[in-house]
Amino acid sequence: MIALLVRDLRLAMRAGGGFGLGLAFFLLVTVLVPLGVGPEGATLAKIAPGILWVGALLACLLSLDRVFALDFEDGSLDLLATAPIPLEGVVAVKSAAHWIVTGLPLTLIAPVLAVLLHLPEGGYLWLVVSLALGTPALSVIGTFGAALTVGLKRGGLLLSLLVLPLYVPTLIFGAEVVKRGAEGMAIATPLLLLAGITAGAAALLPFASAAAIRINLR
Amino acid sequence: MSIWEYANPKKFMQTSAWALPWVTVLSVLCLLGGLVWGFFFTPDDYKQGSTVKIIYLHVPAAMMAINAWVMMLVTSLIWIVRRHHVSALAAKAAAPIGMTFTLIALVTGAIWGQPMWGTWWEWDPRLTSFLILFLFYLGYMALWEAIENPDTAADLTSVLCMVGSVFAILSRYAVNFWNQGLHQGASLSLDKEENVSDVYWFPLLICIAGFVLLFVTLVLLRTRTEIRARRIQALQAREKLA
Amino acid sequence: MEMTVHGLACARGGITVLEGVGFALRGGRALVLRGPNGIGKTTMLRTIAGLQPAVAGEIGLPPESIAYAAHSDGLKATLTVTENLSFWASVYGTGPDAVEAAITGMNLGILRDRQAANLSAGQKRRLGLARLLVTGRPLWVLDEPTVSLDAESVRLFAGVVRRHLAEGGAALIATHIDLGLDEAEVLDLGPFRARSPSEGGALSAFDEAFA
Numbered sequence: 001m002i003a004l005l006v007r008d009l010r011l012a013m014r015a016g017g018g019f020g021l022g023l024a025f026f027l028l029v030t031v032l033v034p035l036g037v038g039p040e041g042a043t044l045a046k047i048a049p050g051i052l053w054v055g056a057l058l059a060c061l062l063s064l065d066r067v068f069a070l071d072f073e074d075g076s077l078d079l080l081a082t083a084p085i086p087l088e089g090v091v092a093v094k095s096a097a098h099w100i101v102t103g104l105p106l107t108l109i110a111p112v113l114a115v116l117l118h119l120p121e122g123g124y125l126w127l128v129v130s131l132a133l134g135t136p137a138l139s140v141i142g143t144f145g146a147a148l149t150v151g152l153k154r155g156g157l158l159l160s161l162l163v164l165p166l167y168v169p170t171l172i173f174g175a176e177v178v179k180r181g182a183e184g185m186a187i188a189t190p191l192l193l194l195a196g197i198t199a200g201a202a203a204l205l206p207f208a209s210a211a212a213i214r215i216n217l218r
Numbered sequence: 219m220s221i222w223e224y225a226n227p228k229k230f231m232q233t234s235a236w237a238l239p240w241v242t243v244l245s246v247l248c249l250l251g252g253l254v255w256g257f258f259f260t261p262d263d264y265k266q267g268s269t270v271k272i273i274y275l276h277v278p279a280a281m282m283a284i285n286a287w288v289m290m291l292v293t294s295l296i297w298i299v300r301r302h303h304v305s306a307l308a309a310k311a312a313a314p315i316g317m318t319f320t321l322i323a324l325v326t327g328a329i330w331g332q333p334m335w336g337t338w339w340e341w342d343p344r345l346t347s348f349l350i351l352f353l354f355y356l357g358y359m360a361l362w363e364a365i366e367n368p369d370t371a372a373d374l375t376s377v378l379c380m381v382g383s384v385f386a387i388l389s390r391y392a393v394n395f396w397n398q399g400l401h402q403g404a405s406l407s408l409d410k411e412e413n414v415s416d417v418y419w420f421p422l423l424i425c426i427a428g429f430v431l432l433f434v435t436l437v438l439l440r441t442r443t444e445i446r447a448r449r450i451q452a453l454q455a456r457e458k459l460a
Numbered sequence: 461m462e463m464t465v466h467g468l469a470c471a472r473g474g475i476t477v478l479e480g481v482g483f484a485l486r487g488g489r490a491l492v493l494r495g496p497n498g499i500g501k502t503t504m505l506r507t508i509a510g511l512q513p514a515v516a517g518e519i520g521l522p523p524e525s526i527a528y529a530a531h532s533d534g535l536k537a538t539l540t541v542t543e544n545l546s547f548w549a550s551v552y553g554t555g556p557d558a559v560e561a562a563i564t565g566m567n568l569g570i571l572r573d574r575q576a577a578n579l580s581a582g583q584k585r586r587l588g589l590a591r592l593l594v595t596g597r598p599l600w601v602l603d604e605p606t607v608s609l610d611a612e613s614v615r616l617f618a619g620v621v622r623r624h625l626a627e628g629g630a631a632l633i634a635t636h637i638d639l640g641l642d643e644a645e646v647l648d649l650g651p652f653r654a655r656s657p658s659e660g661g662a663l664s665a666f667d668e669a670f671a
Contacts (some may be wrong), residue, residue: 007536014538075532079591082509082528083551098628144381148361148374158357158364162378165353166385169392176396189498190395197388208381215373217511349591455475456656 001089004080006085008097011070013102022059022102023109029055030113041118048174049115049127049178054114056106056131057167060138064163065156067094067146068213081217087210095136095143103135106133119182130194132176137198141166144205147212158206225302227445234438241438246432252424260418260431272330274422278429280323283351286316286433291383294376304441306372307448310362311440315433317355324348342369343393350389354382368448461487461522461598461630467519469654470500470507476515478504479654483647485630487598489640490621493634495649501634502531504649505603508632527597531604533588537577541568541587544576549594560595565620579609589617591666592624600624600631615640 033051034044045208070181071077109122110131119127145163173194180187223229256274263270290309297306327345328338339345361378365371462484469479477500485491493501507514509528514613545559563572566586576584585608592600606609606614618640621631625643633639 005546006545007539010543011536011538071534073532074534074536075530076534076536078511078530078532079528079534079548081511082526083548084524084553085551105590130374148378149364151370152364155364159358161353161360162357165350165357165381165389167386168350169388172389172392172396185607193392193395204297205381208377212374215370218370315516452474455473 001093004085004090004093005097007021008094009100012052012097012101012108014060023060023105025062026055026059026106027113028110029058030116034117035196045118045120045182048114048119049123049182051117051176052110052114052119052127053130053134053171053175056103056110056135057138057171058104059106060135060142061160061163063098064142064146065159066151067098067143068150069146069155072150072216077213081213087213088206091209091213092148092202092206095140095202095209098143099136099139101140103131107135119178122184123178123182126187126191129216130174130177130181130191133191133195134170137170137194137201138167140198140201140205141170144209144212147209147216150213151216170194173197186187222300224301225296225300225304227304227449230304230440231445234442238438239437241431241435245428248424248428248431249383250428251420252426252428256421258424262296263267266334269330269333270418272326273418274425276323276326276330277422278426279319279326280348281426282429282433283320283323283348285430286312286319287351287354287383287386288354289437290316290379294379298376298380303372303448304445306376307444308437308441311371311374311444312433312437313355313359313362315351315436315440317359319429319433320348320352321354324352336339341397343390343397346393347390350393352388354386358382371384424457463521463523463525463599463630463632464518465508466518466520468504468507468519469515470503470512471515472500472503476654478649478652479516481517481649481652485632487628487630488625490625490631490633491573492637492639492641492644492646493632494646499649499653501649502603505601505632505634506530509601523597525597525599526601527592527595527599528601529588529592529603529605531607533584535576535584535587538575540573540575541579542572544587545590545594548591552595552597554594554596558594558596562590565593565623566590567616569574582610582613585609586617587612590622591654593620598629600629600633602631602633602635605633606635606637625656643647649663 030051033055034172035046037047068077071080083086083153103191107128110127114124114127142163144167145159146155148162149159152158176190177187180190224233237287253274257271260271262268290312293305293309293312296302297309324345327348331340331345332338358375358378362371365374463486464484466482468480468481469476471477481504483491494502495501500607503512505528506512508519509526510530536547539547542559542563545562546556549555557621563569566589568583568586571579571583571587574669576587579587585605589605592602605617609617614637621633621639621641631644633644
């Protein structure tokens with residue numbers, strides 16, 4: 001399984017753009033929103049937690065269709081399904097690789113982009129913490145969506161339609177943590193709920209994703 | 219004689235053909251009776267005036283919007299466990315109906331909300347949850363449409379329905395947490411104190427029965443269509459092969 | 461190492477295409493599947509490899525014994541020949557020695573550091589087949605292994621298969637061309653074509669509705 005993770009990361013690096021595109025998209029969102037909303041710092045500060053979370057979520061969504069599509073096209077997925085690794089493990093590794101390539105860099109760059117949106121000082125720490133806790137859930141849920149749509153020719157749009165409603169709880173709790181952090185309120189409740197969703201999704205969804213892959217390979 | 223006998227497509231077609239006229243007539247009667255009683259023979263509310271009467275559409279539609287999803291979840295589980303085609307097709311047939319009920323609940327809610335809260339749309343937890351439920355229906359139906367092989371589609375949509383149900387419940391609580399909301403409490407509950415008064419209660423019950431029967435009628439009709447379509451597909455696939 | 465298939469029926473797109481297939485395959489033997497296009501060779505191999513469920517029948521074989529090679533090779537274009545093989549070696553728990561043996565066996569020595577993207581179609585196929593050698597599995601299930609191979613490579617591959625058989629392995633091969641494996645048994649799938657219900661074949665799950 002470590003071999004698979006190493007391979008996926010190596011592929012992402014060699015293909016180029018694996019890291020770059022999501023980050024560039026995230027940057028674009030945080031630049032476009034002030035252009036649309038207006039430059040008043042107070043307004044931006046108020047909506048910053050939401051914008052940053054929605055931006056990170058959409059950036060995550062961008063690369064989801066590639067989680068399984070490439071392996072499906074070149075036949076690797078068939079071979080992986082017959083290999084001695086359980087398919088649940090393959091799926092979990094794929095989510096992990098997706099997170100390292102998109103979720104982790106998004107988490108690290110978010111505080112820099114938060115400066116552009118005048119996020120209040122108290123929010124920075126919780127922005128990073130909430131993204132670090134929440135983006136794994138985005139990758140795991142997204143992998144499930146990718147598993148459902150892996151055999152489809154034009155799965156990209158459908159994938160977004162399937163995955164975005166599933167992102168609702170993560171988004172709500174994640175943005176709430178940052179909002180409360182920025183306002184200096186207690187953050188324990190949403191933070192724990194966010195962590196709970198991530199833990200639950202990471203523990204259970206790989207089984208559903210693996211089932212979906214098996215059905216799609218039939 | 220077991221209940222699973224009705225999952226045989228042929229048996230289902232026979233039984234539903236027999237039952238359809240009855241449920242159709244009953245649902246029309248209940249809906250007409252309940253709505254006429256409710257609209258014309260109940261007093262105006264002392265606070266809400268006659269706007270309260272939209273309750274006879276809003277509440278049953280909202281209930282059926284959720285019940286339709288529950289029914290899809292149950293039929294999906296039956297398909298996964300017992301592989302009865304009728305079950306999967308019934309889930310497929312119920313989705314657009316459930317979505318329409320969700321839409322009715324949202325629209326009547328907006329029409330009710332305008333005079334009461336002074337706005338067409340409020341990001342109230344209940345309204346928001348229904349909007350999210352609407353998105354779940356859209357995704358479910360889109361997945362059915364996108365997959366060519368009917369068995370694969372049935373399997374994948376069942377998995378989606380199960381995972382979606384968990385996330386729908388999570389979203390419901392998340393949305394509650396996110397905004398406390400303006401919406402009044404449940405209109406119906408076992409606790410008598412919280413209930414709407416008897417004057418509204420009885421016609422409302424009849425309307426709910428009417429909506430349930432309407433749902434059953436539509437699901438039976440659509441499932442019959444789906445079974446026929448599936449049969450045509452199977453024949454065409456065989457022809458292509460021969 | 462013995463594999464037995466008994467009364468196997470398999471379906472493609474919900475329609476049963478083959479029924480009543482049965483054979484036994486012992487270590488050291490090869491079985492070649494023949495039959496016209498569309499008869500269901502690929503479907504049957506996928507069923508045996510465990511990628512899709514059998515409609516009926518039994519497949520008896522020791523666990524973890526199959527190495528499956530499909531039409532597509534599952535190569536990663538941006539990885540080199542050695543990296544591609546090393547990945548599968550670690551998935552199957554075999555070591556770098558197996559990789560070396562596979563590279564020599566399929567004559568990939570001079571290409572070892574080239575990216576798979578820069579290989580010709582035949583070279584890619586050779587790399588795909590070299591993957592079989594690093595799996596260390598006794599039963600090879602091969603779907604049209606010789607597509608895009610030239611005559612010399614076909615001979616090379618036949619030699620590889622023969623060595624595998626000599627070491628006690630077995631191979632189940634669907635192919636149209638003659639591999640030059642004279643010792644291989646041949647199974648023609650023609651007689652196992654599934655009959656349609658009008659010819660007295662079994663009803664599928666959805667025929668009973670209007671029977």
